[in-house]
Amino acid sequence: MSQNKGRVLIIAGSDSGGGAGIQADIKAVTALGGYAATAITAVTVQNTLGVTGVHPIPVAIVAAQARAVLDDIGADAIKTGMLGDVAMVEAVAALLDSAHDVPAVIDPVMVAKGGASLLAAEAVAAVRTLLIPRAGLLTPNAPEAEALTGLPVATTDDLRRAGEALLKLGARAVLMKGGHVDGARVVDVLMTADGETSFEGERIDTRHTHGTGCTLASACAVGLAQGMGLTEAVARAWAYVNEAIRRAPGFGAGHGPLDHGWPLREKR
Template structure:
């Protein structure tokens, strides 16, 4: 029997199911990877925005890490919402102790609704604690600006942000996502040597809640399955494009992406049968 690939997400919750831990686990399941989670914050949010959140005690977060690693060690780890420097330091320490080889850092700082999700001093901790461990970091443009302290207006600015995150901050690779950029939805992956561009048509929709979480989760699942970083990102781009272009049209605000989007026609054909 072939051993199933396993992935761990370290992040906050979303009771409306579109982002955070909930989006990650849905995505892992769709990709065929066994998903596990360490919850760092309990977040009250929906498609209208973030209402409030409570950070869990560090001892309890560490206990979750230990429970996973003593029983079912993951093949890849993804982190999302880590709201304070202390939980970032803990996450970094636990990954070092476990010898994590595949780590996807989704530097969640601002929700799709525009609400800040981490403190100012936590921005510094991302660079200090987490970037040097990252197989790939996956910021959108506002997050890339916050991490590099550089304004991003052009494609060359996007590439420069990637260079800074890899060459100055120590990430193995950086995927600068162009969802907030005007024009085509181009993303740029920099591995320290070359840039690879991943392109997709831009769709006019407000239903993008959880898109960053979902994209990074596909990459994590790909690495857990032994894929190269390039192929994992390529799969992630295709998956999130399908998720955005086949909206569920639910929620009163910025609705969730469609985690079934990559097989939406298959689902609808079964419904009509």
């Protein structure tokens, strides 16, 4: 792993509760030894009980944040999260084109853990046509995969079918997340044109899973930024998130945050 790499530009929304969004992204990238820079797309009012307000940042300001980072600090990977609407998706697609040699991890965030919508309905089509073909890695959960493909996703085999459809839409790799699929074990499937790798573990009985999707995508992104191969980056990210769930601090009365910082304490 190169010590001169590891820069991740994160384009996503802010979570005032610190469990998801930009806050989770920065924590994950830092805990795994990378450097996080950001372009914030929205300020949300939220805690473990849910989202009660969203203030979008103007698209031109978001694009300017990203451009400022790329023109000076640079990036070894770009990770996207909450984008909000069609104009933001279009701006991000243009930005990815301008940084075409930088791998993009696209987390197609649509709904917050508490159920609040974080992506306008008309923007789903824009994600499908503009971002999926630009994704080095796409990380949908089952509901997001259903929205993007129109296919039902209730089983692991359904995940695979949806993953195949997303690869046909142009993603170079997809990590199909199985947390929403019923069963005693959670199975995530990494799929590329060359084959698939499954990541499987016992389902952890906890309500403290806020930000797992953001955290996993950013953990994958920093691995790619550090020069890891795709499967190696996803394997490390998967293990990191699994342990972060196990060590969740128990904050809040709702869907609580993970323990993002656990690797840092292990190194002491």
